[in-house]
Amino acid sequence: DAGVIQSPRHEVTEMGQEVTLRCKPISGHNSLFWYRQTMMRGLELLIYFNNNVPIDDSGMPEDRFSAKMPNASFSTLKIQPSEPRDSAVYFCASSSDLSHNEQFFGPGTRLTVL
Amino acid sequence: AQSVTQLGSHVSVSEGALVLLRCNYSSSVPPYLFWYVQYPNQGLQLLLKYTSAATLVKGINGFEAEFKKSETSFHLTKPSAHMSDAAEYFCAVTGGTSYGKLTFGQGTILTVHP
Numbered sequence: 452d453a454g455v456i457q458s459p460r461h462e463v464t465e466m467g468q469e470v471t472l473r474c475k476p477i478s479g480h481n482s483l484f485w486y487r488q489t490m491m492r493g494l495e496l497l498i499y500f501n502n503n504v505p506i507d508d509s510g511m512p513e514d515r516f517s518a519k520m521p522n523a524s525f526s527t528l529k530i531q532p533s534e535p536r537d538s539a540v541y542f543c544a545s546s547s548d549l550s551h552n553e554q555f556f557g558p559g560t561r562l563t564v565l
Numbered sequence: 566a567q568s569v570t571q572l573g574s575h576v577s578v579s580e581g582a583l584v585l586l587r588c589n590y591s592s593s594v595p596p597y598l599f600w601y602v603q604y605p606n607q608g609l610q611l612l613l614k615y616t617s618a619a620t621l622v623k624g625i626n627g628f629e630a631e632f633k634k635s636e637t638s639f640h641l642t643k644p645s646a647h648m649s650d651a652a653e654y655f656c657a658v659t660g661g662t663s664y665g666k667l668t669f670g671q672g673t674i675l676t677v678h679p
Contacts, residue, residue, distance in 0.1 A: 455608070482665055494655065494669040507666060542608055546665070553599060554667060556608035 453477070455557035457543050463563045469531040472560045475524055476545030484554060485518055485528050486542040494542075500526065501548075533564045567592045567658045571670035578677055584628075584643040586654050586673050591637065594661030598639040600630055601655045603672075609655060615639060626650070651677045 456475040464470055476483050484499040498508040503520045511518070515534070520526040530537055540561050544554040572587040590596055597616050601609040613624025620632040630641045639656060653674045657667040 484667075493671045496666060499666065501665070544609075548665075553611045553614055556601075556610070558606075558608045 455543055455545050455555055457541075457557035457560050459560060460558065461561045461563075463565065464533055465565050466534055467532045468564075469529065470533045470537075470562060470564075472528040472541050472543075472562070474526045474528070474543030474557060476526070476543070477555055478524070480545035480547050480555070481523065482546045482548060482554075483520060483526050484544040484546075485526070486544065487539045488542060488559070489539045497528070530562075533562075535564045538562055538564050567596065567660065567668045569656050569658050569668055569670035571654075571656050571673050573673055574671065575674045575676065578646045578675070580648055580677055580679055581645050584641070584646045584650065584675065586641040586656075586675065588630075588639045588641065588656035588670060589637055590639060590656070590658045592658055592660055596658050596660045598630075598632060599657040599659075599667065600624065600628070600639075600641050601657065601669075603653045603655065605652075612641070612654070646675075646677045648677050648679070651675055 458473045482501050485497040487495045497510045498518045500520045518528045540559045542556050542559045544556045546552045546554045568591045570589045599614045600612040602612050603609045612628050613622045615622050615632045623629045628643045630639050632639050653672045655672045656670040659667050
């Protein structure tokens with residue numbers, strides 16, 4: 452079985468540019484989570500969806516960040532405009548539902564904003 | 566609100582020695598607890614989870630953890646460390662109305678030396 456798929460794996464961009472990160476959850480999973488990992492702040496939950504509906508976006512740092520889940524097999528996290536402080540590893544995770552089941556993580560996207 | 570404290574950001578052991586990684590949680594509702602491992606440049610992988618069944622939980626790669634309600638602890642152990650155990654380990658908690666939303670500790674980097 453394919454796990455959670457994220458693309459791209461690495462992204463280098465310049466400040467002010469738009470960045471779009473993509474995630475394909477495990478087939479049959481109906482919950483999807485976006486995390487950001489940095490040395491300073493550790494792992495932070497940005498937003499999560501259940502059945503394609505955003506449940507909690509309180510972790511989204513600013514209006515520059517937005518996330519969508521147009522269908523059960525695809526989600527995007529967009530940063531516009533990007534800033535150097537957005538540099539981090541962004542993880543997508545999915546689970547079969549919200550009832551305390553484990554989350555399966557993708558390999559992450561390493562974003563560098565110059 | 567829930568929180569997790571991992572005591573010790575770095576732990577170093579000799580190959581063959583006992584591994585003990587400490588995790589204390591705070592939760593006003595019965596918690597569900599997880600340990601994840603992250604190898605360099607990879608996503609997080611579930612080691613084991615506690616979901617209110619047996620208090621001693623066995624996971625992959627010879628790891629186990631014991632839930633102690635009186636101590637609000639969920640420490641991770643392995644009797645004999647192997648070089649391949651070198652990684653970063655995260656403890657996480659969820660439960661109650663925060664179901665699905667994991668709160669992670671800051672992580673503990675385990676180094677195994679010959």
